Structure formats: structure tokens, C-alpha cells
Ligand code: HEC
């Protein structure tokens with residue numbers, strides 16, 4: 117056997133380990149983005165902001181398998197988190213948006229979500245004195261869609277989570293993990309093959325994989341890229357700060373982390389496209405060990421108070 121690919125993955129993980137940016141004072145643009153994130157006027161009936169679905173106390177996710185939009189329509193997919201996305205190239209479960217700026221207009225104009233037109237978004241934002249005055253403070257007299265999406269994206273880029281126990285381990289503190297967590301770490305990188313897809317700073321390769329979870333109605337990435345390989349493939353979710361983001365998977369089918377590990381132990385195959393994983397037949401002990409390791413991937417959630425303070429300091433509301 118040549119070089120063990122797992123070693124290379126571990127090396128990639130080491131190199132990609134992030135330095136937590138933490139708390140530089142928010143800029144005017146980021147403060148406006150924070151306010152817009154909580155702005156229900158961005159939905160046609162005036163009842164839904166981004167934060168209605170990306171709930172900060174639920175890991176910036178919806179807390180339910182599938183949420184509902186501003187008119188009460190059920191959504192087709194589980195709401196993913198908006199933290200730690202600054203370095204993510206392709207957004208959504210199928211990767212159909214390639215920047216946070218481009219992404220932001222998606223939910224606003226989706227008839228099932230916020231049901232706006234971009235013209236109406238601009239009109240609403242310009243009609244509110246607080247935004248006119250706030251944007252003026254950054255030299256923007258008539259905010260455009262790009263200014264609005266740019267502010268939301270700038271705020272989202274600041275949503276990073278704090279250092280974890282595993283970060284300490286990565287940075288050389290070999291006493292950071294206890295015995296059980298260490299057993300779980302080995303399972304993650306060897307028998308579990310988890311790091312084949314869950315690698316890099318946030319434990320996601322940013323790529324699309326088929327776990328046998330697609331349906332004829334939702335074939336994942338294939339809707340965007342018509343290659344057989346992408347049939348039934350969904351974006352690998354980040355495992356950094358998984359806690360609080362339940363339920364899991366693109367359709368929210370799993371309530372707990374244990375459910376997910378039982379899936380990997382003996383995964384059913386929906387038969388859409390070609391599945392990439394093999395059953396792992398984990399013992400109960402191995403599942404407990406993996407969970408113990410995965411617990412070390414959680415850090416503090418971003419603190420939104422500085423954004424609120426920066427917004428208040430603008431004195432526009
Ligand atoms: C009605 C609920 C709802 C609202 C409102 C909503 N979102 Fe989402 N958001 C979702 C769902 C569901 C997805 C996943 C859709 C998919 O993958 O097809 C998503 C995906 C995203 C993603 C991609 C995350 C990733 O990992 O790829 C970002 C970023 C995001 N939303 C930001 C926003 C912003 C900013 C707003 C406000 C302008 C917003 N969302 C409003 C439900 C919502």
C-alpha cells in the first residue's frame with residue numbers, strides 16, 4: 117500500500133484549522149446587516165425575517181425537519197445554519213448559489229419563503245427611515261439590491277463560532293481529548309471513514325455526496341449539475357457546532373446525533389443515483405465513542421450583542 121490517504125486528510129485538517137476571529141467591533145455595514153437579518157419587512161406579508169427560519173437560539177436553523185414559509189407553505193428542505201460560511205464556496209443543499217451576496221436574494225424572492233420581488237425589497241428598505249439614515253452613514257444615499265444583500269452577507273461573514281476542544285488537540289494539546297473521545301477520534305478517521313467527506317476547518321469538504329437519501333422529487337445537486345454522479349448527492353454539512361442544530365440531514369429526518377450514527381451503521385438506500393457509503397456496523401460502544409468525540413467539535417455560538425450595540429450607536433431608530 118502506498119501513502120495512507122487518511123494521513124493526507126488529517127494533514128489537510130491541520131493546515132485548515134481556523135484561527136477564531138472573535139470580536140472586532142462591527143462596521144456600519146455589518147450592523148445594518150444584523151438589523152436586516154431581523155427585518156420582517158423583507159417578506160411580502162411582513163411576518164418573516166431571515167431569523168424566523170434561521171433562529172439564533174437553535175444554531176441559526178429552524179429546529180423542525182421542514183419549516184414553513186411566510187404564507188404557511190411547507191418548505192422542501194431542512195433549514196441549514198448560517199454560521200461559519202465565510203469560506204464556503206457553494207451554498208444551499210444543492211450548491212445553487214455561489215456567494216452569500218447571491219444567496220441572500222434567494223429566500224427573499226422565493227414565493228414559498230419570503231415571496232418578494234427585488235424591486236419591492238429595495239422599495240421597502242428605502243421607505244424605512246432607519247435604513248435610509250443608516251446607509252447614508254456609510255455614504256450610500258439610495259441603497260440598491262447589492263447594497264442590501266452586501267450588508268446581510270457582511271453580517272453573515274462575522275458569524276463564526278468559538279474555539280473547540282478538538283481545536284486545542286489540533287493545535288498540539290494531546291491531553292485535550294479524554295480516552296473515550298480519543299477512541300471516537302480514531303473511529304472517525306479510520307473505520308468510520310467520516311473524514312473522507314467531513315474534513316477541513318469546519319468538517320465539511322464543501323462537496324456533494326450520495327448517501328442513499330435522495331428521492332425522485334429531490335435529487336439534490338443533480339438539479340443543478342446534470343451528471344449522473346450528482347444524482348441524489350447533497351452538500352456535506354459542517355460538523356463544527358452541530359449541537360443545537362438538530363434535526364439533521366437535508367430533510368431533517370434525524371432527530372438526534374445517535375439516529376445519524378445508527379444510520380451510518382446500517383444505511384437504507386433509496387436507490388436514487390449511486391450510493392457512496394458502505395454500512396459500518398458500529399457497536400453500541402463505538403457509537404458512544406463517536407458521540408463523545410463529536411461533542412468536542414462544539415464551541416461558543418456567535419455573540420450578537422456587539423451588533424445590536426453598533427446599530428444602536430448609529431442612532432437611527
Ligand atoms: C422560510 C424560511 C427561510 C427564510 C425566511 C430564510 N431562509 Fe435561508 N434557508 C432556508 C432553507 C430551507 C434553506 C435551504 C434551502 C435549500 O438548500 O434548498 C436556506 C438556506 C440558506 C443559506 C445557505 C446555507 C448553506 O449552508 O448552504 C443561507 C446563507 C441562508 N439561507 C441565509 C438566509 C438569509 C440571509 C435570509 C434572509 C434574507 C434567509 N436565509 C431567509 C430557509 C429560510
Ligand code: HEC
Pocket residue numbers: 304308309310311312313314324325326327329330350351352353354355358361363364365366367373376380392393396406
Ligand atoms: C461520502 C461522504 C460522507 C461520509 C463518508 C460521511 N458523511 Fe456525514 N454527511 C454527508 C452528507 C452528504 C450529509 C448530508 C446528507 C443528506 O442531507 O441527505 C451528511 C450528514 C451528516 C450529519 C448531519 C449534519 C447536519 O447538519 O445535518 C452528521 C452528524 C454526519 N454526517 C456525521 C458523519 C459521521 C460521524 C460519519 C462517519 C461515521 C460520516 N458523517 C460519514 C457526507 C458524508
